[in-house]
Amino acid sequence: MATLKQVAAHAEVSVQTVSNALNAPHRLRPDTLARVNRSIELLNYRPNRNARSLRTSAVELIGYCVPSWPNRTHLVMDQFLHALCAAAESTGRHILLFTAPPGVDGMSVYDDLHARRLVDGFVLSQTETRDPRHGWLKEQEIPFVSFGRVWKESTQPGPWVDVDGAAGSGLAVRHLHETGRRRIAFVGWPKTSGLAEDRLDGWRTACDSLGLPTAGLSIHCSEDTLDEGARATAALLDSPEPPDGFVALSDILALGALREVTRRGLTPGVDLGITGFDDSPMAEVVSPGLTSLRQPMDDIAAELITILTDPPAGPTERLLLPELVVRGSTAPG
């Protein structure tokens, strides 16, 4: 393994000049630079990151806590991680994975990783109502950025990136309306979740603005399972004025709706339309395919990394729009 010293000797310059060739090439005369680069190439030199980090006290590593399984909502975690990695790499950084107990109990792990200089900062996700991590990190002056808002807090500590769930519901409602649906229902979770409330509000607002009814058309599931989605759908279909469109708060609930509808001999995409949320891997693999709201993972990841590593002046809060991926559950073909 070649070192800076060896490259310097080979190129007949000082180590400082080799370092400059790597980190500030404009400071070298072109011929010197070329000579140094030839030596680097020849010796297959790769700078030792630990030495660099020791000197600069930046490790170019970003900590991310892997959500503890089981946690049903993580069907898209691999997409998120891949996007996050790619975004980090585009700035020469990498993701360091770790586990920690949820809530404030896990903060010593964050503290430790930062104090030992294993990471420069953190990306938080799985943000929960009254999540204590944000305030704690802010107080310790440990750099971080959050994927997801801490709901119900008036002001959230630190920068965040999130997807606009209300706008997502709006997209779904308008798409169902454009494909001929006139009674569009919402299949959700209890209101206690900020995320659920956000998506529910979006549905109501969109229906109102299109002059569509909402009364008696929203229903709450107690669990995020196929059965609950099917049960809720059955209840809606059995009502005196059954809906012809269903905006489900999750892909799982939407799959339940799909099952119930099919069971009754109705054809999704023809007789009625169903949409889900998050465009999980299952949405593509069922038949008919499930129309769903995709989170723009690449954009989310890019924003997170930028905010963390190269914070812009001004407010660092980004609300991104989801994208409706249309499949057979709302459109025949």
Added chain:
Amino acid sequence: MATLKQVAAHAEVSVQTVSNALNAPHRLRPDTLARVNRSIELLNYRPNRNARSLRTSAVELIGYCVPSWPNRTHLVMDQFLHALCAAAESTGRHILLFTAPPGVDGMSVYDDLHARRLVDGFVLSQTETRDPRHGWLKEQEIPFVSFGRVWKESTQPGPWVDVDGAAGSGLAVRHLHETGRRRIAFVGWPKTSGLAEDRLDGWRTACDSLGLPTAGLSIHCSEDTLDEGARATAALLDSPEPPDGFVALSDILALGALREVTRRGLTPGVDLGITGFDDSPMAEVVSPGLTSLRQPMDDIAAELITILTDPPAGPTERLLLPELVVRGSTAPG
């Protein structure tokens, strides 16, 4: 941020003694150790990992390439990552995530991460037939361990851990037999995949040893989708002697079988039994629940980390048994 030097000054010993207190406490007199520890506590000292790594040239970081999405078989990736992290942490290590092009094109990324001393070694997964990475890493003498065998190779370079797919099929077949099934079919992929062949062989062997028929009872799907699983199941059910048990090569195919069976008015778990593979999150969330073969992720991760970081003498090849998680698709209730 306190340093070793400051702790030494505070405890009135040399830096070497503080270092020993941390790394070889048995070398200190109990009272000295206690005094040093008190200073460490008081100053909230945390050793700088970069300095340590520079000196020892070990970073205690293990590289893992996040599979590029879309790749349908990764429904259980979050389980794997969580287990891998936890196993690494139990030895004081962490996982560094990165992306790389598949196959030999990506090897420069592996090489770079190792040469720059960002990682000590790698855990490989998503192993493919004739996977070139293993041989390449072995040749470069870069430490690694593989989750999954390189199929069809007579001898595989380097250590590996894998799950015994044939044994898994055997478990499924015997469970179906015990619950009264007498014609047990296999719903699989084309033989070209080593994994598929392994699981298919296990089914055949188990049926043979129980005196169950296999002729005309195995069928191949061209894709890993619900539709294909349903189509294959329909074909089997339409045959002159339809099966009453289905061992599906994946959870997705099994879900397709479940759909087709239900569509025909048959009750899974009562009229016939269906099993899947890998116990993906979907298996628990459908109704009836899908009986499936769980990969022992914690054991797999522990073996991988042990082999990589503390290689035992002798052969480092571990074949672990999957565990059958019984749900409603094979057992009523």
Added chain:
DNA sequence: CTGAAAGCGCTTACAG
């Protein structure tokens, strides 16, 4: 534009 020197914070033989 180039180089000699100091130092980042540890650990590792080695001497006492």
Added chain:
DNA sequence: CTGAAAGCGCTTACAG
């Protein structure tokens, strides 16, 4: 059992 010294491989002012 404890300590003085060297050195891991870089980068950063600073001087020339």
